[in-house]
Amino acid sequence: MIVIERIEEKDIPCLIHLSESVGWDYSSGEIKTIFQSGIVYGEKNEKGEIIASAAIISYGEKLASIGMVIVHPQYKGKGIGRRITEACIRSVSEKTPIMLIATKEGEPLYEKLGFQVVSHVSKYICNQYVTPKDYDGSKQYIFMDYDEGDSDRIVKLDEAAFGVNRRNFIQRRIEQSEQCVVVKDRENNIVGYGMSVQTPENRIIGPTVALTDNIASGIVHHLAKDYKGKLRIDVPEGKEMFMEVLETAGFQKVDQPPIMLKNSTQFLKRNGELYGIAAQVFG
Template sequence: MDSEIFLSNMQQEDLEAAMDLKTAEGWNQTQADWELFLTQHPRLCLVAKAEGKTVGTVTAFAYEHKLAWIGMMLVNPLFRRKGISKRLMLELMDRLSFCPTIKLDATPAGQFVYEKLGFKKEYSLFRWIRKPVSLLPNNDLSPWVFKLGILELRDLLELDAQVFGANRELVLRHIWRSLPGGAFVCREQGGIKGFLLCRKGSRYIQLGPMVAENDTIAKALLHQALMQLGEKEAVLDMAANRSEMKTWLEQQGFEMQRELIRMYLHTNACAGIPEKYYLMAGPELG
């Protein structure tokens, strides 16, 4: 007889089990990431429970009440094929009825499932990974790349909101705090032409988000970050159509991994400026 499944709001005491589910999948999030979701949007963090334990999770982050991002869809392998992920999604979609645009990054296998729920494809991404490599440390910044301080983040908010499609100050500050030494900004003639933030995960450094006017600026920002990171393992998520950047990443020791499909529900009113959005913040943050 199948165990009865109950859905409820995520609580602080669920985080240990949520971390266990995440670790089993090899994902990179930290407990601080979970706490960001839970403290900012407690009604948008759900768990599925069976036999007295947490067996599934899903979260969402709402940007300005106009764009919501769904992530952290996890189900214990022993409880899959019981409709848990669908129930979690339907409940979360109902709670997000106030949001005109809902987005997520799906695996190719998950794309079909989400299409049945009404999601449409926006574009494809690829995850790239660089294994630990030996590099000589180089702390010299290019003439137009500067280290970014926490107080300067406010200078980026307008640019980021235009490119991403909504204001995400809380998320940018959260990412900066995880790795202040991995934050850079490109300034030319007094104006901001791009920036890169890096996040310290449980397994590796996540490069992104990164906004840039063009490939030259994107490469300069990434080069500086890679010099700072040295031998640390790093990953990034980049749109599939950037052929010149693909070649450059391969030259830096990156290898292409799995595909992700960026999808939206209802309208894509918060499309932003995809051609300037080089690296994503992560599948759970957009």
């Protein structure tokens, strides 16, 4: 009999193998951050092999995010995806808004579970970054590497942009990142930050938070300019000018998956300063 159980960090190699079975590129570092930030559920077959997974990241009682919903191709069509997603839903309060970013394949299931589309993200891939022709270097701002003394102000900036305090996740993500750039004005106020995180297939730029399009473009430039591999950034709706700059830098939109919510019909209050999400599992 196949049962849902909570998966532990020792099973990370098995989760990587599972993600590879559906063509996803989860790394050990990425999955470790998921464990440090939330709960991972799985189903195992009679041999003890993980054949399905789902993770839920809880940001207090104000919001939770579901991701890493994977069912091994050999076990599709057996209701496993529904059962494991329901396990995630049951792990938080019935009043807690739950968000997820759906694949086309998963969207019908999530609708049946009470999720509804509230927005979209634009997935951009760049095979070769080039500096935009009109890039001005944002000379009125100072771009620097993260320092621990910036932590509280970054968390506050992120909270206003994302809608909920993500202190634990932000700290774990910084530890995982290849680089974390902080942007300050001449009065030493933090006006933006961004991170780059390496996966087997590409380097993700995100989360990215900034007061303006120009600052956001500068963050991407500082994170991308010395990297020769494939880049990825997932951009929330309403950032058309920023996306135009990305396209002049070599980014191409390859997908526009829906953001879905359960237990709420709209996002928590956001100030419009979120330019790049961390990853779909984190919301």
